[in-house]
Amino acid sequence: MLVNMKDLLRDAQKGGYAVGSFSVANMEMVRGVIAAAEEAKAPIILQIAEVRLNHSPLALIGPLMVAAAKEAKVPVAVHLDHGTTLGCIGQALDLGFTSVMFDGSHLPLEENIRITKEVVAMAKPFGAAVEAEIGCVGGSEDGSEDIAMRCTDPKQAERFAAETGVDALAVAIGNAHGNYKDTPHLRFDILEAIRDCTNIPLVLHGGTGILPEEFVRCYKTGIKKINIATATFDAVERSVRESYTAGAIKGYYDLHCAEIRGAYENAKKHIAIFATGGHA
Numbered sequence: 001m002l003v004n005m006k007d008l009l010r011d012a013q014k015g016g017y018a019v020g021s022f023s024v025a026n027m028e029m030v031r032g033v034i035a036a037a038e039e040a041k042a043p044i045i046l047q048i049a050e051v052r053l054n055h056s057p058l059a060l061i062g063p064l065m066v067a068a069a070k071e072a073k074v075p076v077a078v079h080l081d082h083g084t085t086l087g088c089i090g091q092a093l094d095l096g097f098t099s100v101m102f103d104g105s106h107l108p109l110e111e112n113i114r115i116t117k118e119v120v121a122m123a124k125p126f127g128a129a130v131e132a133e134i135g136c137v138g139g140s141e142d143g144s145e146d147i148a149m150r151c152t153d154p155k156q157a158e159r160f161a162a163e164t165g166v167d168a169l170a171v172a173i174g175n176a177h178g179n180y181k182d183t184p185h186l187r188f189d190i191l192e193a194i195r196d197c198t199n200i201p202l203v204l205h206g207g208t209g210i211l212p213e214e215f216v217r218c219y220k221t222g223i224k225k226i227n228i229a230t231a232t233f234d235a236v237e238r239s240v241r242e243s244y245t246a247g248a249i250k251g252y253y254d255l256h257c258a259e260i261r262g263a264y265e266n267a268k269k270h271i272a273i274f275a276t277g278g279h280a
């Protein structure tokens with residue numbers, strides 16, 4: 001069933017777990033992720049980032065994501081990841097997304113607050129949740145840029161949360177998008193300080209490559225939404241490659257099934273680490 005992200009994250013706060021937010025690019029990934037969630041009886045979030053819409057246009061993939069969420073046997077929120085333009089955010093809301101992110105992390109704080117407030121006002125008539133970001137998560141969502149990492153200042157986070165009224169706040173604590181060059185070690189001192197002064201669900205971007213024990217510490221320290229993108233795409237690609245190598249692809253539908261399987265295995269693994277199973 002299609003649900004609001006606010007409700008998912010509030011339940012995760014009460015239940016002491018995190019919800020995986022899986023990036024998808026086509027129907028096969030949507031189906032693989034939902035199959036894993038249904039099997040584990042886990043709520044999940046399906047997301048797509050604005051920068052990916054040149055490959056998967058929102059007018060096509062958006063209705064597919066919303067329809068798949070409505071059909072699912074578990075609660076599914078549908079989220080626009082890293083929205084950068086108000087036009088795209090408005091389109092996602094019109095299509096029935098139950099959550100949108102405005103990413104103004106590269107802007108001066110005042111401007112990030114001003115535009116985020118506009119997005120909160122836009123989302124309100126739809127009853128949709130809003131996520132925003134302060135500090136800078138490293139890398140970039142599509143690997144096209146190498147944005148330098150800048151950890152979130154807890155005092156700024158406190159002010160940002162109070163002034164904007166966002167439902168979820170993405171933080172930078174040593175995390176980065178894409179595959180890490182070295183094993184990342186997150187700044188739990190900063191995360192604790194942000195949690196203590198904001199009291200809203202926090203979001204961890206750059207989930208690919210974070211150690212399982214660090215994920216666990218994250219969801220015990222206020223992180224309630226964890227974004228996984230690169231790991232999904234890599235798992236799908238690997239599953240297809242292994243199937244070809246094994247001679248298991250005899251025609252198009254074997255390829256189709258290998259894609260679904262890759263997305264399913266990746267989501268299953270992360271749902272288990274995030275302790276989301278059984279909370280649907």
Ligand code: 13P
Pocket residue numbers: 023049081082141176177178179204205206207208227228229230231
């Ligand atoms: P990864 O690609 O590192 O998993 O990051 C996902 C993400 O944060 C999307 O917003």
